[in-house]
Amino acid sequence: MEWIETLFRQSTDLTVGEMTIRAIVVFLIALVILRVAGKRTFGKQSPSDYVIMIMIGAILGRAVVGASPFLPIIVSSLAIVIVHRLLAWASFGNKRVGTVVKGTPISLFKDGEENISNMKRTLISHDDVMEGVRLRIDGDTLDEIHEIFVERNGEISVVKKDRDKTGA
Numbered sequence: 001m002e003w004i005e006t007l008f009r010q011s012t013d014l015t016v017g018e019m020t021i022r023a024i025v026v027f028l029i030a031l032v033i034l035r036v037a038g039k040r041t042f043g044k045q046s047p048s049d050y051v052i053m054i055m056i057g058a059i060l061g062r063a064v065v066g067a068s069p070f071l072p073i074i075v076s077s078l079a080i081v082i083v084h085r086l087l088a089w090a091s092f093g094n095k096r097v098g099t100v101v102k103g104t105p106i107s108l109f110k111d112g113e114e115n116i117s118n119m120k121r122t123l124i125s126h127d128d129v130m131e132g133v134r135l136r137i138d139g140d141t142l143d144e145i146h147e148i149f150v151e152r153n154g155e156i157s158v159v160k161k162d163r164d165k166t167g168a
Contacts, residue, residue, distance in 0.1 A: 014066045022070075026063045029074055030056070036081050049153075052084050102152045109148040122150050132156025 014022070033056065056077055063073040091098035106118050108129055119125065129148055133139055136158040147159045 012066065019064060019066075022064045022066070026060050029063075029077075030060055033077055033081050036078065036085070052080060055080055105149040105151050105157075107147055107149055108156070109142065109145065111146065112142070118150075124150055124156070129156065133158055 059073055059077050059080070062068040063070055087097070087101050091101050106122055107115055108119055108122070108124060109115065114126065114129070119129070130140070130142075132148060132155075133142065133145065136156065137144075137160060139145075144161050145158055146161045149157045149159075151157050
């Protein structure tokens with residue numbers, strides 16, 4: 001048991017071996033924590049997902065370099081992931097919570113007109129909108145576009161015009 005205390009002590013002068021073993025242990029613990037967090041946390045990258053990534057990385061980094069006590073770091077990382085899961089669960093069941101935690105889609109273009117105020121608010125230029133059009137529908141014109149959004153995760157989505165309604 002003494003070797004565990006020695007290996008996971010708080011210290012600024014860790015040996016190469018101690019830091020290597022800590023890195024491997026923290027990596028394995030991080031894998032467990034990410035499994036608890038779920039696939040979505042690191043798949044869609046909503047603002048709350050980025051917060052989780054930054055915090056978990058910063059906190060677990062302290063465990064590797066011995067800047068803080070090991071066990072509280074692991075427990076606090078797990079607590080952050082659990083809070084994230086609870087907020088995701090609450091967002092699923094409550095639209096208001098979902099709006100606060102994840103945001104709402106914002107229209108950038110609709111029926112032939114760019115929404116300049118929303119574009120300024122989201123810091124998305126005309127060129128950014130056109131990049132989204134090229135990536136989403138493989139087009140370079142807004143002629144066949146009904147509406148363009150910046151989604152809750154920051155991605156640009158494109159809704160094409162309904163050809164049956166337009167007579168085309």
